[in-house]
Every structure is written in C-alpha cells, then in structure tokens.
Amino acid sequence: MQFFLEVLIGGLLSGVMYSFVALGFVLIYKASGVFNFAQGAMVFFAALTFVGILELGVPFWIALVLAFGAMVLLGIGTERIVLRPMVNQPPIALFMATIGLTFFVEGLAQAMWGASVRGLDLGIQDEPIEWMMEATGIGVSKFDLFAAGVAAVLVTALALFFQYTRVGRALRAVADDHQAALSIGIPLQTIWRIVWAVAGFVALVAGLIWGARNGVQFALTFTALKALPVLILGGFTSVPGAIVGGLIIGSSEKLAEVYLGAYVGGGIDSWFPYVMALAFLLIRPEGLFGEKHIDRV
C-alpha cells in the first residue's frame, strides 16, 4: 500500500510537469485555433536563453526578465511573419507551419548559445522531504512539490487573467468567434501577440522547471511529446483540463509501468499514455473538458 501510494504521488507530481507544457499548447489553440507544435522548441529556447544570459554574469531576476523579453519577441515575430500571412488557411497547413517554426527555433537556439549541456540550479533540492520519509516511508521530492506549487500559482494567475482583465475577456471572445470579435472592434492581431507572449512565458516557466530537473539541453523539446496525450485527454481548449489531464496521465503512466510493465518487459510508458488517451477519446471524442462539437450538414 505504501509503495502504491508512493508511485501514485510520484506520478501525480510528474503529471504536473507535463501540464506545464500542455498549458502552452492550450493557450495558443484557444485563442487562434493553431495547434502549435513548436511549444516544445519554445520551452528549449526559453530555458537555453535564460541560462545563456545567466552565464554572461547577469543576475537571476534580470536574466528572467530578459529571457521573457526574448520570448515576447519570438511570439510577436511568429505572429507577424508566420501566422498573419496564413490567416484562413486550413488547420493542417498552420500545424505544418509550426513544425517549420520548430526547426527554426531549435536551430536558432543552438546557433546562439552552442550545443553544450548546462545545469540549472533554482536553489531547491530534488530530494525527499525527510520528516515525511521518516514518518510514513513515502518519499516526496521537495522540488516536485515546489513545481506543483508553481503550477497552482500559474493556473490561478491565468484563470484570473482570463476572467477579470479586459484583455482576458477579449481573448475569450476571440476564442469563441473570430469574426464576431473582429466586428465588435477587438484587435485580433494584438490579442494573438499577447497570447503568444503569454505562451512564451509559460514556456519559460516550463523550461526553468524542466531544466532544473534534467538539465538545459535539447531534450527539453521532447517534453512536448509527453504533453500531447495530456492535451488530448484534457481537451485542447481547457486550462483546468491541462492540469487534470496531466494528473491522470502522470499517475496512470507510472502505475502502469510499475504494475503492468513487469509482465511485458517494461518501457511501456512510451506508448501507454497515448493508448490511454485513445481509450478516453472513444468514450468522449472531444476530451474531458473540450467543447462538444455538433456536426451539421
């Protein structure tokens, strides 16, 4: 039982890690209907830029601001150069454009900062909490708890932002109906820029957390692969869905690897999340929190 709990808690916490990346996808999909495959590359770019600036001897907070600035620039540039000329193209063409963007951003990041792998220390140790370990025998990492805390703050901030600010309301209007939003005078392009900047910020946070965990290196782009099933499960358009999806995927993946993996030779966490998301989809084709879609002839 204790072992089961430990696996479950570990899984839930790593699910939070997946949610970070999934959040970025959701933001952009919600506002512009683009499935932004470059989110993983943006995570990598953000983290590498931050560490690169840090290496130049810039203090932590200023580096953070500068890295955020770089992400805003990237977001605005993407809106201006990629998305604006492609308005009204089919979703698959936009999706492809973001894959092109992925290559570009990956190349840009490594051309600017080099290919070497860097460490990143946020000052929080990735070690189990001792008193908990002693009392219950269950190890819960301080760092993972910290990450969960950051996720909670981030989601709350985003929810408040969407709910109570002018920009947030405009954003929801754009998500509902581009045409209607335009006709009541909401500047679509400004909104898109803001969304890409916010997605850039989320990528930066995700990059810092993942980078501190596994090192700042190219593999950060792979985090996008873990975010996909989360996204499918939670629905492309739901912020809470990204969190709940992350928790479900994270925990079930770990439980499956531990309890099922042993029977089939292990390593099943490469495909298990996808199969699970698939099983969910067969019951609810629009994800847990996605908006129901009605087909009309």
Next chain:
Amino acid sequence: MQLKTKLLLSAVAVSSVLTSSAVLAQASEQFIGLPSYRVGAYAAGGSGIYGGWIDYMALVNERDGGVNGVKLTWEECETEYNNARGVECYERLKSKGASGNTVFQPLSTGITYSVLDKVAQDKIPMVTIGYGRTDASDGRVFPWVFPMLTNYWSQNTAKIKFIGAKEGGMDKLKGKKIVNIYHDSAYGKETIPLLDAQAKKYGFTVVHIPVSHPGNEQQSQWLRVRQEKPDWVILRGWGVMNPTAIKAAAKVGFPRDKMVGVWWSGAEEDTIPAGDAAKGFIAAGFNVAGANYPVVKAIQDNVYKKNKGNMEDKARIGSVYYNRGVVHGIITVEAIRTAQAKFGKGKVMNGEQMRWGFENLAIDSKRLKELGAEGFMPDLKVTCLDHEGSGKVKFQQWDGKQWKVLTDWIDADKELVRPMIEESAAKYAKEKNITPRDCSKEG
C-alpha cells in the same frame, strides 16, 4: 512564375555543386570524410568529438606538416544522426579527395548498420570506436569493419570486474544484486545477454529495467530500484536519460558511488545537469578527461594559438567527448602512418591500403608516450582475428567539478566475450553467405 524560376535555379545549383565538388580534389593530400552531426539532441556529443578529432588532424598538419609530408584534408557532412542522411553522406564523401574517402567513422550505430554492406563493396574501411556492431570484432567475417578499442560487451565485463574488486574479490559477488537500467533501444538491449551470462558465472542476480526514449521521466523505474534494493546499479543510458537517472537516484536515496555508467553515460554533459546529485557517480571510459595531457597541450599550443581550433567553447577542451575525438584522431593518423610504412612513405593511401593500416595497427605504451597520450587511451594491437584491439577501460568518478580517474586500465573478460562474438559473427556470416577469411593467410 518567379517562384518557379527560383526553384529551377536552385535545382541547377544543386546538381552543379554535387557534380563539381568531386573534381576539386588535390593530389598528395589524404582525404578523410567526416559524417558529423552538430544539430539537435546529438549536438553536444557530436560537436565535442568531431571538434577534438579535427583539432588533432590540424595539429598533425601544423606541427608535423602532415603524415610524412602528406597533408590531411577533411570535409564534414551533416548527418543529423539520421540513418538516411548518413547513407547520403557516405555516398557523397566516397568519391571526394585524391583517392576518395579513405575511412568512414559515422559515430552512430544506426548509420554503421546502414553502410555495413556498402563499405565492403566500395573498399573503404569503417572504424567505429566504442559503438557500432559488437560482433564485427571478428575480423574474419567483417574485414572492413573495425569496432576499435573496446565494445559494449568487453566494457561490461570490465565493469563487473571493477564491481568485483570494489566488493573485495570476484567471489564476493555471489548473492549480490545488480540492477541494469538501460535505454529501451537496440543500443540499450545489447548487454542483456552478456550480463545474464555473467550473473550465472559469478552467482549474482541481475534485474533489467528499461527506460523508454528519451528518458526524461524515470520515477517509476527508480521506485522499482528502491524496491529491489540492489547493491549496484549499471546505467546504460543515453543523453538526457543520464542526468535524469542520477537525479532520480538521489531522489530515492540510492548512493551514486554505487552507480556505474557506460561511456555514453560518463561525460560532463551527463553529470553537470544533475548538479550536486552527480557527486560520486562512476563511469567507464576508453579515454579519460583532462586537459593536462601533452597531446591536448600540443593542440592548444599549435592549433589554438594560431586561431585554427575547431571548438567554439574553449572550456570544453579536455572534456570527455573532446578527448574522445582526439583518440579518434590519433587512431586515424596512426593507421595512415602504419599503412605508409608498408605501401610507401609520403604517398596518399587508398581505402584498401588504409584497411591494411588499421588491421596492422599497433600502438604500444612507448608509442603512446611519444604521442603525448600516455594514460590518455589504452594501448592497442589490432589483428586480422581481433578488430577490437584492446578491450580495456578506466573508471572515472565525478567529484562534483570534474572527472577523476579511479583505476588503471582494466582488461575485459575475453574468455567470456570472444566466444559470444564469434557465435554472433558466424550467425551473420551464415545469413549473408559470407565465407570467413582464413587469418593465417593474411600478411
């Protein structure tokens, strides 16, 4: 229409460049094609290894004026670590230079497999140092392939010897438990049969736990490790899997100085991201880290002082990957020297002559000292039967800042490995209808 013209123009440009480049060759220069990779997830290793290798060849050109007067030239071809791109690079580099490409070293097991048949047809030796096809160590079946210095199986037996020594003798291994955490791929799986054989031989138990690619999440695997309570963990990782594993070990409280990695888990790139958690982690290596070896110093004096170095990040000179590249350079240049000694000093060697050079390559400790690489890499002697040539590794420990050498060269358990290699090579020979060479007739 404009676009179409542009398309046409670029198509013309491709074909003209592709055909013209073969003509630009110059005589009395030894051409070495470098199928390198400097982008993406593999860039960290690629830029270090190819950097060190190119720097060593530049050193030979700058300091010695080439090999007996024959200058070395090289050209890179970006493979992105992709098999199809690797094949294209192989074909492109093949016909370049005065005598075509004379040695192919893809630094990727996948590309090694993809060009395995081609090198024999084209008579270009393929050298794979510390990766590639293990059973190619049997030179009778694979005359054109040289998996030099040491292969994964040899490395693994040396590792068990090291663990045995730490436990106070091989007999103390009885009843111990070793967990093998491996990258769930062809590369990762390769040592499983050998570990099983060794477990039987020495009486320890071994538990294999796979980590699926890329391995940036290993919570469940390491919780299993904690459940198993092993005495040692063997880490057979790649890329981000390594720092993640080290961190996850810290998380479940497994001592890092009981973790032993393969050489693709034992570079600065694997430990630095893990921070303090990596302190004490041990890894095998056929080359050591450190910039204070005469050969590395010579590169700095002769190449970097003239601003001809290949590394952009000079801090990486002397890192594990960089030094591995220097080892690649040393072996390549010494093979040219060996071939020239037989086929004519100061001449450009062709692929067949280079093959002879590799097959008769012998770098003893005296020669290593002359090269300024004493203790830097193991001595080796390649023969027709044995294309591996050495099988020795050293173990290094990460002290939080840099790698510290723990042991002297540890030999592989050849008695165990060799029959397995021969068995596997014979199976391949049968599948492909190859009649193994008779080595007593080779000279």
Next chain:
Amino acid sequence: MLYREAGQFKATYAADQQIFPIRQDRIGIQLLLALAFVAVPLFASEYWLKAIMVPFLVFSLAALGLNILTGYAGQLSLGSAAFMAVGAFASYNFMLRIDGMPLLVAFALGGLMAALVGIAFGLPSLRIKGFYLAVATLAAQFFIVWLLTKVGWFSNDSSSGVITAQEMVILGYRFDSPQAKYLLVLSIVAVMALMAKNMVRSSVGRAWMAVRDMDVAAEVIGIRIMYTKLLAFAVSSFYCGVAGALYAFAYLGTVEPEGFNLDLSFKILFMIIIGGVGSISGAFLGSAFIVLLPIFLDVLVQDVFAGLLSPSIASNMQLMVFGGLIIFFLIVEPHGLARLWQIAKEKLRLWPFPH
C-alpha cells in the same frame, strides 16, 4: 496553345475513361517514364542513384500512401513510419521463415500486414476526428516501435534488435548494382502510383473525398463511412508498408526499429503538405523537395561557405533555413508544389497569347 484539350474528341467509352484523357498528359507521362527508365540509369552517377534517386522514390511511395489517407480521405496520420516498419519487418520475416518465398510476394505480404495493422489503428477514426485522431496514429507509432524492439522474434533474436534484409533476387537475377536496385524500385513505385492515380478517380476515391469534405453529408448520401475510412487506412498502410520494405531491402539494407521514429513520420507528412495535399504528383514533388533540400543546403554550406562560418553555426543555419523555407512555401503556396504545376498548365493553355 501548347497545352490545349480543345479538339480532342472521345469516340468510345474506353477512350473517355483512360487515366490520362488529355493527349499532352499522355505524352508527358510517357516522356517522364522514358526518362526515368532509360536516361536516368544510363547517365546518373552511382551517387545520384544510390543516395538520391532510390530514397526519393521510396519516400514518394510512402508519401503517396499518406496522401491517400490524409489528402484524399481527410484522416490526419502521424504514424506512417510505424506502418513502414511493419512492412519492412514483415517482409524480412516472410523471406526468412518461408523457404523459396519470392521477393515481390514478400513485399506484397509485408504491405498486407501493414494494411491489417493500419485497419486496427484506424478503427478509432470512426469516432474521433482531426487532431484528436492524430493521437491514435501516434499510439500506433510508439506502440509498434516498442513492440518491434521488445519482441526478439521479429528481428530473429539478434542481440541488437536490427534486421539485415536478404538479397534481392527475382527469378535468379540479383538486384545488387545501383542501376538494378533503382529500376526495381522505380518499377514498383511506377505501378503503384498508376494504381493510386486510378483508384482516386474511381468510386472509391470519390467516396474518400466525400468523407474528407464532410463525413456527415457523405453518410447522408449513402456512403458507408466505416468501410470507406477503414479502406483508406488499409490502402494507405499498404503503400507505406511496401515503401518500408523497399526502404529496408533496396535502400538501407540493415534497419533498426528506432529508425522508423516519429521524425520519419513527420518527414512524410511534410512531403505531402509541401508537395500538395490530395495530389498524386504532389507526393513526388514533396518527396523530391524534402529529400533534396537538406542535402542541397549541406552541400552549399560545406562546399561554398566552408570556412566562412563556424561549423556549429553552419549546421544550425541549415536547420533554420530548412524550417524557414517550409514556412515560406506554406505562406506562398499553401496548396503545395502540385498547385504550381496546375498554375503552369493554365499558363501553357494560353501561351503564347496570354490575353
């Protein structure tokens, strides 16, 4: 003027139903085939045949398969590489385990195995659509590669999990020279491309397009959605499977499961989007673009700009230019290269009197 269909009258049903009803097209395709079958093997260097033409053809076939599924039937797939892997490993095992198995039959059986797997992973498409469906094919992608790595039987228990394709022998003739390999691949690809061309203009193809454009409407007019979608998955996977077998047998020789990774799937998706979604010629144009462009960039960087840029910047620049060009093409011509050809045809119809 040059390309004018006016004045070409059809007197029989057969003439009206041929694959290329316009004479200029017929001549064009015959010239193209003559060029591919005669001129290329005669004049192309070994490098061009081995390193460019063969992979170009193999990827064209895979792109053709994906285009049937995504371009004609409208089902987005990110698992093409996995179906290629099924084809490669199945063909290998048929050759290995059945004595005297003819090569072409092994390829066809490999394609059939891929088709069966494709149907299995296509089942969710009956309920899931769009990007959500992409996850089903992603599941196929990861699961199949995992299975091929995990079960030793598929690779004949080789310790490293790789397979070495058998020699290609048909009726005693060995296809081992670059020319022979190229011609074999070309023949298979040409036949299958013509089959595809024929299929998409038949009732099957029309049903696919109806489902693509609006599946509810298609159902209303009496098209059996389940049958149509699954058929698209089966045919598409068959094409990918044969492409995979050719990839292993005629191109690489030795393949490992990891070689058929998500990157390869994406590459094939690129091909159809750059080439033109829902177009047979688009698959070929896209494949040419995606195969040649990185090589062209690399040659440009290594030969022309050698020494001007530091090596890592040079390599990363290639990646950036590659990504940038993809975006550029999508912006300039979102319907792909095949659309450029259509525009050219329009111009030729009027040339030399454009007004």
